[in-house]
Amino acid sequence: MAVFETPRPVAAAAIVHGLAAAQRLIVVLGLLFGALTIADLLAARSHGEYTTLVIAPVLAVSLLALVLLWRPTLFTASLFLAGGAVSSVAVITLGLTVDPGFAEPGPFALNRTATALVLVGALHGSAVSGMVWSTAGLIVAYGSLAVGLAAGGGAAEPGWGPLLIFIVSFLAYGILALAQRRARLATPALENALASLERAERQRALELRSAAVVHDTVLADLAVVAASTGPLSDRARERFVADLDLIRSSSVREPSGTRPVSTEFGAALLELAHDFQWTGVRVEVSGAEMLARPVEARVADALLAAARAALDNVARHSGAERADLVVGERSGVVSLLVVDDGRGFDPDAVPADRLGLTTAIRGRVENVGGSVRIWAGEDGTTVMLTAPMREDAR
Structure with a gap:
């Protein structure tokens, strides 16, 4: 539901x-x-x-x-x-x-x-x-x-x-x-603080994991070298090469294959909202904490980019002082709403060669199997971005 x-x-x-x-x-x-x-x-x-x-x-x-x-x-x-x-x-x-x-x-x-x-x-x-x-x-x-x-x-x-x-x-x-x-x-100070704390905790966990990798590989290998009295065996060399490959592939960043909506995707939405505080539009995020399923990185990137383009339109054209990002999911489909109470517009009257709506919003979402719906009127505009949380679910 x-x-x-x-x-x-x-x-x-x-x-x-x-x-x-x-x-x-x-x-x-x-x-x-x-x-x-x-x-x-x-x-x-x-x-x-x-x-x-x-x-x-x-x-x-x-x-x-x-x-x-x-x-x-x-x-x-x-x-x-x-x-x-x-x-x-x-x-x-x-x-x-x-x-x-x-x-x-x-x-x-x-x-x-x-x-x-x-x-x-x-x-x-x-x-x-x-x-x-x-x-x-x-x-x-x-x-x-x-x-x-x-x-x-x-x-x-x-x-x-x-x-x-x-x-x-x-x-x-x-x-x-x-x-x-x-x-x-009411600024989302508490939400931002919690998001910052979550990011710090995740970063620390990843650093600890990286430190554990170093401990289990480099330090152990150095201990082997220090304890050796003669040439290294072929088996030891193979182990060292494998450990070096493991270190090169390790990172303090989270894997990019999937992104938990409730943490990294939600944090990305909060960061997106924070980016717009200098434009004169205050953006509030709702619903991210209610989601727990992973969303594929390419889908998340497309939704975030389309949401940023929609918020750019809010800042440039709507005259609104605030906007809302509302996220939810059902049956493997994530929906992201961009809501403002400014001047509406007629989506059908937008020329097809305008890249903002055609490419930056519709194109990005449709490229990952999603869809875009727009409601506009005198009380503001709502842009609904919908996409499967994994591209292979299309």
Whole structure:
């Protein structure tokens, strides 16, 4: 079973997206309920013939909220606030014109449309944007209430509804903003320290192994020479030659035939992330510690080179301040994701002669039997590199 650890920034952005979507859905349902309440109120006061006229602006805001829920962009959010402000003024003015007691026994019917504006929600998975848009919604809400009351000639109070909803929304996004900030500022110091310690331990183990080889060959051979009183025998010479061949083939480096994903490949990913700290892009690595199967050196080199090329594109073109490397494996296949939250792009619009995507990424991975998939949009880009952990498994 593939095991992927969701990167902290990605998880935080998903929570923000979920909260914003929930707010917009609440707006739609709340306004529909508000329209029914206003209709009931007008019918009870014998003004049923004006029901359609008064609730039409409420339904219009509900429609704008659906558009914002479907496509949350700067344009649709601005349209929601602008259209909501006009609709709020229209509801108050029409309601007070039809019935001067429209705000009795309380301001529920009067400020319902304005209250919905506070729940405009965050954009692009940023909790800070949620705080900003909630504040803008509160300002627009009370502005529309003031204009509507002035136009309708009413002396009713605007009510506390928009402010109370704003406080809840602002606090929720504030908590998420703190969590996102901590996730961004938290450097992988512990992971780097553990990786450095693992590399040092492996290096020391290899040095000890090399020292043991020297002890078992050179020192033993010298002892034989020192103890000899005459010419060396042919058998001793053959042993010395074999020992010299063994020493020449020995190295303090790990064998390059296979590389454990959980150690050397994971350490290589951490080193790759460290290399990009000077580019202005902070790279975090997730999932390497969950893997234990060996990956062939050529496959590992291809994945690392393709990941470096993808991160180069992040640093040069995306405008993102961070990226995530997420690695996992299943049934002998290793997958490496490069995720950023910057400006997306259209992979189909990239010219075929551009070497960065065609050769540096796709070509390298496909040469070892792998494949590349790319998802890009307004919230960022995800590049998924997949390859068999051994070439002979293709």
